[in-house]
């Protein structure tokens with residue numbers, strides 16, 4: 001019997017290495033801060049702290065540019081990155097995409113915050129643009145639900161209720177009930193910053209860069225692209241229309 005080389009036997013046990021993103025499908029990578037409830041419990045304002053948000057924005061921008069995403073979205077401690085069907089980063093190898101995205105996020109958040117921080121990472125696959133729109137609608141709904149709940153919860157806690165009491169008050173309460181709870185205390189949910197209620201988007205925009213060619217003595221213009229950070233995302237159908245334009249240009 002022919003003996004397989006040590007090299008090929010060992011390579012074969014890198015069992016998941018051949019796993020790749022589905023050809024021709026949309027991919028979304030979502031990274032999420034590990035145990036960020038603990039990480040944020042001492043030094044950050046609740047339910048939202050603009051310093052924490054800015055660290056997430058910096059982390060998202062790094063992932064967006066480093067990986068060449070078509071769109072990115074961040075809310076709370078999570079970041080979703082959309083990749084076009086033609087994206088061929090690392091030959092679409094799942095292990096590389098998952099580990100590098102978690103690594104890039106962890107490194108940049110740790111640099112921004114000055115403390116060690118870890119992110120996990122997962123992949124979502126979509127066959128159609130309609131599924132992509134549903135995905136981002138889903139994450140924005142999550143942002144909105146958590147923002148309303150978080151504001152109610154911490155308002156009650158700040159009034160002196162303990163964790164159990166505040167959770168009990170909010171258990172089963174409707175959206176309008178929660179809005180009312182805040183309103184009675186002088187907080188209009190609809191006046192809170194949009195980044196808290198809807199999250200933040202990242203897209204590419206093109207611009208004309210003026211230059212000068214010293215050899216020909218001529219002024220030049222070149223089309224360049226830069227990251228646009230959108231803190232005033234639309235919601236519902238206008239958000240779907242916004243994303244449709246974006247995905248159709250991919």
Ligand SMILES: Nc1nc2c(ncn2[C@@H]2O[C@H](COP(=O)(O)OP(=O)(O)OP(=O)(O)O)[C@@H](O)[C@H]2O)c(=O)[nH]1
Pocket residue numbers: 032033034035036037038040041044045046047048049050052053076077
């Ligand atoms: N204080 C503060 N905390 C925040 C802010 N944004 C997000 N967080 C925290 O981040 C947590 C994110 O929720 P999860 O991802 O479910 O919780 P986690 O502790 O990170 O748990 P795992 O992701 O399962 O490891 C929230 O519970 C908040 O505690 C913020 O602006 N201020």
Ligand SMILES: [Mg+2]
Pocket residue numbers: 032033034035036037077
């Ligand atoms: Mg988390």
